[in-house]
Amino acid sequence: MIQRELRKLILPLLVPGLLLHIVFFVVPAVNAFYYSLTSWSGLTPYKNFIGLTNFVRAFTDRTFLLALENVVLFGILGFLIVFPTSLLFAVVLADKPPFERFLKFIIFAPTLLSVVVTAVLWGSIYNPVIGLLNETLRALGLGAYAQPWLGRHGTALPAITVAMVWQGLGTYVILFLAGLQKIPRSFYEAAELDGASPWQQFWHVTLPLLWDVVQILVVLWVINAIQAFALIFVITRGYPNVIEVMGTYIYWAGFQGQSVGYGTAMGVIMFFVVLIFSLLVNRLMRRETVEY
Amino acid sequence: MENRQYGPILLKIVTILLMGLYCLSSLGALVWVVYTSFKSNTEFFSSTWALPATLRLSNYAYAWENAEIGLYFFNTAYISTLATCGSVMLSAMVAYVLARVVFPLRQFTFFLFLAALMVPAMLYIFPLFVQMRHMHLTNNHLGLLLLYIAMGLPFSVFVLTGFFRTLPTQLEEAALIDGASPWKTFWMIMLPLAKPGLITVSIFNFINVWNEFFWSLVLLRSGKLYTMARGLQTLFWNMSAESRWTELFAGLVIVMLPLVILFIFLQDRITEGLTVGALKG
Numbered sequence: 001m002i003q004r005e006l007r008k009l010i011l012p013l014l015v016p017g018l019l020l021h022i023v024f025f026v027v028p029a030v031n032a033f034y035y036s037l038t039s040w041s042g043l044t045p046y047k048n049f050i051g052l053t054n055f056v057r058a059f060t061d062r063t064f065l066l067a068l069e070n071v072v073l074f075g076i077l078g079f080l081i082v083f084p085t086s087l088l089f090a091v092v093l094a095d096k097p098p099f100e101r102f103l104k105f106i107i108f109a110p111t112l113l114s115v116v117v118t119a120v121l122w123g124s125i126y127n128p129v130i131g132l133l134n135e136t137l138r139a140l141g142l143g144a145y146a147q148p149w150l151g152r153h154g155t156a157l158p159a160i161t162v163a164m165v166w167q168g169l170g171t172y173v174i175l176f177l178a179g180l181q182k183i184p185r186s187f188y189e190a191a192e193l194d195g196a197s198p199w200q201q202f203w204h205v206t207l208p209l210l211w212d213v214v215q216i217l218v219v220l221w222v223i224n225a226i227q228a229f230a231l232i233f234v235i236t237r238g239y240p241n242v243i244e245v246m247g248t249y250i251y252w253a254g255f256q257g258q259s260v261g262y263g264t265a266m267g268v269i270m271f272f273v274v275l276i277f278s279l280l281v282n283r284l285m286r287r288e289t290v291e292y
Numbered sequence: 293m294e295n296r297q298y299g300p301i302l303l304k305i306v307t308i309l310l311m312g313l314y315c316l317s318s319l320g321a322l323v324w325v326v327y328t329s330f331k332s333n334t335e336f337f338s339s340t341w342a343l344p345a346t347l348r349l350s351n352y353a354y355a356w357e358n359a360e361i362g363l364y365f366f367n368t369a370y371i372s373t374l375a376t377c378g379s380v381m382l383s384a385m386v387a388y389v390l391a392r393v394v395f396p397l398r399q400f401t402f403f404l405f406l407a408a409l410m411v412p413a414m415l416y417i418f419p420l421f422v423q424m425r426h427m428h429l430t431n432n433h434l435g436l437l438l439l440y441i442a443m444g445l446p447f448s449v450f451v452l453t454g455f456f457r458t459l460p461t462q463l464e465e466a467a468l469i470d471g472a473s474p475w476k477t478f479w480m481i482m483l484p485l486a487k488p489g490l491i492t493v494s495i496f497n498f499i500n501v502w503n504e505f506f507w508s509l510v511l512l513r514s515g516k517l518y519t520m521a522r523g524l525q526t527l528f529w530n531m532s533a534e535s536r537w538t539e540l541f542a543g544l545v546i547v548m549l550p551l552v553i554l555f556i557f558l559q560d561r562i563t564e565g566l567t568v569g570a571l572k573g
Binding site: 003006007013017018020021022023024026028029042074088089101102103104105109110112113114117120123125128130131132189197202214223226229230235238246247250253260263271274275 | 301308310324386393408443465520522525539547550556562
């Protein structure tokens, strides 16, 4: 009886939102698979069906492969920095240190800022002429190391990774913090009674119980790295030649290179990379989760 | 109550030092941006470090007026407000139906929304752009607004559906048995109960729209229509080419300020919202 009444709500409540979602997400997402099979430039009225040619092209395209490699490097390098840093910061913050609110503010605030703000800030820090980094190096007598940080692949990669970490760190600290606060106090008491040293408690109690968080963190970080666009696009002023990533290459292909079909095909590849990666992490890490 | 021991002392001391260093340099960079925004370019080029001789506001005047950050501020403010209201309202409606009404394809509908959280935007940017061009929704605020409302739905639907499921069903059953229409029950009883969820989702959406860059880059051509993120990017590209850094920094401060203030006042709520947001995956 109640369900029959409630069903009257489907039309007025569900339909407006669902319709908007279908128009702005479902239709274009489905269309993307069709686009990816055409050689459409974006200019002509017709779309020429060419099968899987775009996908073959992508995997023989040096720039695309480089972009793919850069994305993987961002993912790995960033993770190596973000994982230990956020875990340790969370451990300290969980003990409610002095200036807790202030520390949290400094660590969390960057997550709220627009990527453009991060790009402009770090772009200014890395600037070869007036940049804060080079000036600091010179002031410390390390002027020999001053260089155009974004000018070369070898330095641009870690430099941009640091900017990404700066912006993302807060999210991961929050996640670890939430995870830590869920661990029952009695676990540590029991470990202490059994004579476990603080190190052992850290390795055998804290870390295993945070496994869920680590799993989320891996997926979140790598997926974000794969999709990186705005930070790199803005910080390199639209010329990400030394540090091309999938996002910037796809954008270029469709909006400047008149290869909408090819650009979309690369988008489809990105979709599958993200999908496969998430499934893989889920499979590999799931069974080691500790239930408590 | 004694402190919990999450980690060994030595590790903690090293971390505290590291964290101090991190926070100091992070703060240092921000302080540098703020005081540089009061310098003249001549002062800035003679010394990157030195404090400004006078507290000149001309850079702010330039950024606000000539670089039109002032205009972008109002564009961003009204688009973010409308888009947040629109998304939260529509998603609360959708979420209520998905949480409470049993109908065929319910799971599938929920999945359709959820899918958008997992699919990279790069997959569909071109089809979406072409479609919006056909609908005459490029280079105007209406297109941006509709898109932002739609983009806010998946996350909000996900969170609010979970929220509605936690609410007791007795209340609405009682209301319906007493003869209230389901429509009235939703608006007068269920929606007010969902307030905490609505607030979390609103904050999250507002910040996202306020910061959104990609679609304002793709959809907007006329400078008058820019949002702050887009305006700051243009300012950065132009000013760093012209070596007019101090004006750029004034613009940067103006763009950062609203969210920093928001964060100071709503730190706990926002952190909570971010936790929910980060866990969406």
